[in-house]
Amino acid sequence: MGFVVLLYHRVHPELGLSPKIFRKQMEFLKNHFNLIKLENLQNSKKFPSAMVTFDDGFSDFLFYAFPILKELSIPAVLFVSPDRVLDTKGIRTSAEDSNVSTYDAFKNSFLRGDNSPFLSWGELRYLESTGLVSVESHGLTHRAVLGKGKPYKEGKDWRIFSLPEDERKRVKEGTELTSILVSEKGKSEEELRLSKGILEEKLGKKVKALAWPWGIYSERAVKVARSLGYEFCFTTERGFNRGNYCRIKRLAVGNKKGMFWFRTRSLLYSL
Template sequence: MRRGGWRGVGLEEAEAFFLRGTPLPPKSVLITFDDGFLDNHVHALPILEQYGHKGTVFAVAGKLETAGDVRPTMADVRNGRCMPDALPRVDAPYVPHRLGFEERQDMFLNWNEARAMEQSGIMRVASHSMWHRTVFVSPEYDGFHKPEKRTRTFDRVDAEVVWGLPRFKARPRLANRAFVPSAALTEAVRALVPQDKDAAFAFFKDPANEERLAALVRGFAPEYLGGYEDDRTMEHAIRRELAESKELLERKLGRPENALCWPWGAFSPLALRIAKEVGYTVFFTTAMGSNPAGQAEHIHRFKAKDKSGAWLSLRLHLYSRPWLAGLYASMRI
């Protein structure tokens, strides 16, 4: 990017462009990192500083660690302040669990690191919701919730999930009405499946137990498996998810927060209305396309992949030209 004359700009500059049409220099790019993982501090921050760019972390506010000192970065290694093996192992999220499977334990920024990143003037921390959760969306299910390896970071459902509950189809919270398992189903499952993690793991080791559970669930007619949340409940849940993230970021970082990046890029008209009501003014998606001035409600982005500099340079040129960006994005859908 630097060799090609591109510059990573700060979120404040980008917001002025999207909200008020304030011009940006040619070849300006907004470099964003989703979720708030610790590697944004350990690796990304020093690289941005080295090459004269700025960046933005869209953090899942509830995941940021509440305590802890500022941990070392690659800049500390380069400057001789620590050895490479002193860096946090941000590239090794899976750790062995005593029950025999691997457990995912992602490392997130802490609030001291978020403040230090902002004080550096290089990285801004903005909102990516409070918890980045999903909801059940239908009575269709595939298997059961059991102690096992987690392959995804954000797989938590905004509902009471007991061991043995059917694994109902799930989708992003901010774009969907929740299907809520019935109290009768939840209590019947709880009565059959031990809720201690070790005991639940042992329960599912016996195929006969899983068949007993399957028979129990099959005994519920579809309409008794659960029902859908009402409008008031859905609106309250969405408002809480968006307002709590904004309030926490503002309180911890000591400044207003206006930018929101939708989890998975998914949102509904209701979520957009509520987001505006709680005070967000700039909205980032995962859709590809161009970004003209004054278009703050639906900002496009594209993923930077582990490919060559030529690959990245070509896409920067494509997405900085509106008609080419629209054509290319339509071809990629």
């Protein structure tokens, strides 16, 4: 038997999955699944088993998702990019900074260095200290590494905000975005190595897992990640997990999916 890994991004009353629906989903998992911590992933034999993961490290996790996880004692893995962590030691008591759309949060972070919609180092350390949350790598800058991307589309293509100004100009002049976004070998190694190193230094822990930024990766990228000490690599691909810890598939939970969809899909992909 395998296990299902659920992929979330945001839990927010207006800008993500509603906390009410998230609670119902977590209660279903609590009542029907063996819930896995990252450290126990390779040893889990019970059926059905599930793991909860969040990508990007938005600050709404602290205010809307984590209280529910804590109440129900559900572990989670939080994938963050160090370049998008708010550089403060404090822990906020208000969710005000999270009231920013995902698109604007990406744009303001990449173009202005405004990371206020994302979790801070102090908040990440607090979440780690609870024993419920494992903070892991999502690349250094959220830039795609060594894989095939999708061509740039005019309008709200968020990927362009991960580029330096000169490269954004090249895209607008006609250079294919994919050829810039997908790093060459040296850059890819740097993205993954620095992300791991910074997280380990800031959080005082060993980083074991990586979620590919934009879901883009390749055979070569997997080899690079393994050589740097990543034991688990999480994709955005849907499917069944059969012990390949270099290509762990995840079930993305959309903001408008109902409970019937959630129950049937989570059970199906845990087979």
